[in-house]
Amino acid sequence: MAEPRHCPCPYCDLDDPTRPEPVGGWILRDEHWLVGQGDPDTTMAGGVRITSRRHYVDFADMDIEEATSFGLLVTVLDRALRAATGAERVHVLSTRDRLQHFHARLYPRPATHPLRGTEFLNAPQHSLTEDAERTVHAVRDRLQVSTPAFPEPDAVSGDLPGRR
Numbered sequence: 001m002a003e004p005r006h007c008p009c010p011y012c013d014l015d016d017p018t019r020p021e022p023v024g025g026w027i028l029r030d031e032h033w034l035v036g037q038g039d040p041d042t043t044m045a046g047g048v049r050i051t052s053r054r055h056y057v058d059f060a061d062m063d064i065e066e067a068t069s070f071g072l073l074v075t076v077l078d079r080a081l082r083a084a085t086g087a088e089r090v091h092v093l094s095t096r097d098r099l100q101h102f103h104a105r106l107y108p109r110p111a112t113h114p115l116r117g118t119e120f121l122n123a124p125q126h127s128l129t130e131d132a133e134r135t136v137h138a139v140r141d142r143l144q145v146s147t148p149a150f151p152e153p154d155a156v157s158g159d160l161p162g163r164r
């Protein structure tokens with residue numbers, strides 16, 4: 001029998017090998033973050049959730065490494081999601097009102113979509129599993145291209161570099 005978990009929160013053991021991976025597999029796993037496609041029944045293809053490895057709720061609870069890496073992560077995901085989906089804009093949403101473990105969701109909004117802003121975010125979402133999987137693979141491929149273009153977090157001084 002496994003030892004009792006330190007925390008009963010369902011987002012604290014997302015990476016447990018006994019739990020199923022998100023559709024298409026994890027897009028990114030590093031020391032601070034897990035990134036995966038949302039459930040196709042309720043999420044558009046390319047709608048991804050960033051979940052912190054460590055248990056905390058608010059942005060204010062991040063340490064400097066988490067805060068720095070979150071900014072870089074959103075930047076590379078913005079590039080990758082736009083490249084993979086052709087979206088005009090990637091919306092970022094993080095309320096943590098229902099599940100109190102830090103997470104944020106990114107939603108690519110196509111230029112041709114009739115809705116904007118919170119109306120776009122409030123509209124019902126779904127996707128076909130195969131579309132979601134295809135998008136996950138495309139995003140992962142794009143991340144492998146763009147991630148090495150970033151300096152280490154301690155070298156960031158304010159201006160983010162463009163892709164080289």
Ligand SMILES: [Zn+2]
Nearest residue numbers: 009012055101
């Ligand atoms: Zn947790």
